[in-house]
Amino acid sequence: MQNRKDAGVNEVIASILMVALVIVLAIIIGSIVFGVIVIQPKSAYIPPRVEVVNYSGQQAISLYSRGGDPAVLDKGDGVQYALGIYVENTSGSSRATPDPGVKSFGPGQTLYIYYRNGEYRATDNLTGKTFDKLPPGPLTLRLVDENARLLVYKEGIGMGGEGTVTVSPTPTPSCGTITGIVFNDLNGNGQRDPGEPGLSGWTVQYRYSKNLGQGSGSGDWSAWISGTTGSDGAYTFSSLLYQPTHFYEVRVLLQQGYTTIKPQLVYSFKLTPNENECYATGKDFGIS
Incomplete structure (x- = not known):
């Protein structure tokens, strides 16, 4: 029972x-x-560092990509990550139009949003550009995945009624640093294209000499010194010698299952006390 x-x-x-x-x-x-x-679909975007920079007496908005996969600055069939950059003020929202040749935005890159003839434009280099004062009042920057129609980042940019801003200097790498990315070069062209992921855990090495080119033969090279790429494939060597001038070589050690390194097997360059030559960037390795 x-x-x-x-x-x-x-x-x-x-x-x-x-x-x-x-x-x-x-x-x-x-x-x-x-x-x-x-x-929400998968988004490969990591929030950029956003600053207002001064160039030739005018202001522009700087976006520095801190990681994630590269994204094209347009939308279209077959494109995995398509990024639209929008600037809003009290008058409405406007999409920044990329300058000719500016096609993507990826780790380690900086884009500048400037204002000219009533529209916002995006460029990777302000040199030689002429542009107008940013519109008065508060601005809001929005980054949108154009294919998924997904808002991936939003930041307000405080401005006074006169169109003035608190100006931050353009980001500059520290002296005595070498940076780059190791990535899977899927199409084998030696350039990192949208959809080509960084490779984490890869060994990158450098060595140095201060006597190269002074009749020393081998250049009295140091032993190779190793570092490892991060989760996004990026690497950084810091606190390097550049006073007086030192010569450097950088290479990546190929792992099993891969056969090709582009665009170069070894980078050779120098770091000098000159403020524009005391660091090295873009020492990238495409692996296939």
Whole structure:
């Protein structure tokens, strides 16, 4: 008798749990259908560092990519990550138009948003550009995945009513540093294109000499010194000698299963006390 009662209680509990599960699933499905819950696609964007910089007496907005996969600055079929850059003020929202030749935005790159003839434009180099004062009032910068129509980043840029801003200097690498990225060069062209991921855990090495080119033959090179790429494939060597001038070579050690390194097997260059030559950037290795 007791066993039959216990079995009956268990059946009631099981029925209640089943009904509750059906109700929860119905609520979740209904929320997705009616847009209460939005399933967002994978986004490879890492929030950039945003600053306002001064160039020739005018201001521009600087975006420095700190990581993630490269994204093209447009939308289109077959493009995995397409990034749109929008600037909003009290008058509305405007999409920044990339200058000719400016096609992507990826780790280690800097873009500048400037204002000219009533529109915002995006460039990777302000040299020789002429542009107007940023519009007065507060501005908001929005980064949008154009294919997924997904807002991936938003930041307000405080400005006074006169169009003035607190100006930060253009980011400059520290002296005595070497930086680059090791990436999977899927198409073998030696350049990092959108969709080509960084390779983490790869060994990058450098060596140095201060006598190269002074009749010393081998240049009295140091032993090779190793570092490892981070999760995004980037590497940095810091606190390097550059006073007086030192010569450097950088290479990556090929791992099993890969056969090709582009654009160069070894980078050779020098670091000098000159403020524009005391660091080295863009020492990238495409692996295939």
